Amino acid sequence: MEEKQTEISTLGEFGLIDRITRDFPLRNASSHKGVGDDAAVIGFGDKEALVTTDLLLEGIHFDLRYVPLRHLGYKAAVVNFSDIYAMNGCPRQITVSLGISSRFTVEHIEELYAGIRLACEQYGVDLVGGDTSASVTGLVISITCLGEADKDKIVYRDGARPTDLICVSGDLGAAYMGLQLLERENRVAVNSAPDFQPDFSGKEYLLERQLKPEARRDIIEALAENGIRPTSMMDVSDGLSSELLHICKSSGVGCRVYEDRIPIDYQTAIMAEEFNMNLVMTAMNGGEDYELLFTVPLADSEKIDRIKGVTMIGYITKPELGAAMVTRDGGEIEIRAQGWNAFTDATPAASAQTSEAEGSSSVEA
């Protein structure tokens, strides 16, 4: 252990995952898909079980100064459901593990579980287990979700083919703007009278997208009703840029997305103006939207048109064309991953990486 030591930030989250998981061959016949998609796929007879897991740490993934515990519980569950839907599956069970520091009371934990319970009710999911213990500092939430899917209906990240259409549900960037808004109001609150009440009127949508995101079960159902099986699919948790690159890498393809096709809500646009941020970059890199990004064969374009709330934003190309955004003036900007990287804030090396990315119009302030 005294030999060479490498800062984790030099690899980044995905680099670290690649490195630590490469020596784990799959041995069991039932392990149909391991690391590298929204969920693992486990064979159980005719059905496939989907497994996804998420670890949320106070101070990294959430800030209890402006996130109510009930909302946190709801979101912590829903983001896992989203991963199962992103495989074209149906979430069925979750386990919830908590690490709880001494500043939390039973009532606090009940609030958190009230949110988890609401999410379970809304999505028809069962809480089936977990682990609860003390923590030295802060709140730790680890949720694992099991889902099921028919074997021939699961959609991975690696099936996108040139000429496929790239589609995205809902709109992008609002959750990120909601976070900016909460952080700003919190800074203001710190310097204000104790009875200060932030004014969020006209910005409710942004807050809701940040605090109470929904998983797009409706889109999965609409796709099925219209007889569409996407060739690849992911949920947008790290940001559209990052997810597009995942699909391109996994599928061995390139892509073109059109700047003027990126779906953005007007509240997001107004806030970007107010914060003096590049609107499209916010939508491309914001993260936490939990919309579905998927590709379909060109022949499905009319069917897609029929589904409300889905936008065709571009198409898949041969790999040698790379991944790029076509700007309004017809130029092309290379798409780079600038999504959430939990390691970037922590160290100088990672900051350098972020700075480099800023050269290509990053949304990072």
Added chain:
Amino acid sequence: MEEKQTEISTLGEFGLIDRITRDFPLRNASSHKGVGDDAAVIGFGDKEALVTTDLLLEGIHFDLRYVPLRHLGYKAAVVNFSDIYAMNGCPRQITVSLGISSRFTVEHIEELYAGIRLACEQYGVDLVGGDTSASVTGLVISITCLGEADKDKIVYRDGARPTDLICVSGDLGAAYMGLQLLERENRVAVNSAPDFQPDFSGKEYLLERQLKPEARRDIIEALAENGIRPTSMMDVSDGLSSELLHICKSSGVGCRVYEDRIPIDYQTAIMAEEFNMNLVMTAMNGGEDYELLFTVPLADSEKIDRIKGVTMIGYITKPELGAAMVTRDGGEIEIRAQGWNAFTDATPAASAQTSEAEGSSSVEA
């Protein structure tokens, strides 16, 4: 949230779990068993999927001053496998989520994964997913394990019936003694020259039991070979007393275990002497043994005799007789839960609870 606030320690871990999970009815037909056993049971056609999860927090569950990362990884995986075996199932897949503070390097994380990998190899389990992020302080490890079992072979906690024999594999208390030893040597090391080397000779077994526990796959196999299906089963993670009470409560029965039948290794006995601890109480309450505690019908007693490494320690009674240990002199001591409660160290209320328990010869120093 400004209303009544209840310290978590007043409920304890199990009380908290009862309270927060009571409003979660199971909705899915595939959710065969939820909270309240070693693992959840999910129906997938003919087979059942077992799911268990474990959250390990630095400073609460492990101390990196004397636990090598490789051992920590091995143990973190194995304790989950143990939960699956305790259902009479076979572990197949794990997901591993990590929260990593900035003091850890890539090499550290590789050490941790080397241990996880070794455990996966030894037990034929696949790593299929996870989540990795930064943490503000310390290391967080959350592992979820999936296993499988035939529907008619799963063993729950609730099947023990009066006259059933109570059996336990291996020996008890050694892992707890190993921890005492490590903590003592660490205290000595702090006050010694930098080149201080602790002397663990003659105590290797205790260290191994603490640092590199094994899950008892061999016992599960031996039970199957001998045509024995336990009526109830658990793994001994919190301590024999605590687990016996779980089985009695779930099964609606009482029990008698014989002091002179509790299996204890001679190294454990020597260390208890050295630490001036009550040996049997150490074995009853030590925790982290990861042995299997199970009950079998009286008629299986000869078959059990044939299995090496299994000891019959007592029998199940009617509920009105309660749970008690029969001492060497023929007296009876009520069995109370004094197992690991991660909340007990943190707060005054919990300390009071511990003190009360001490009245009935607790092992807590």
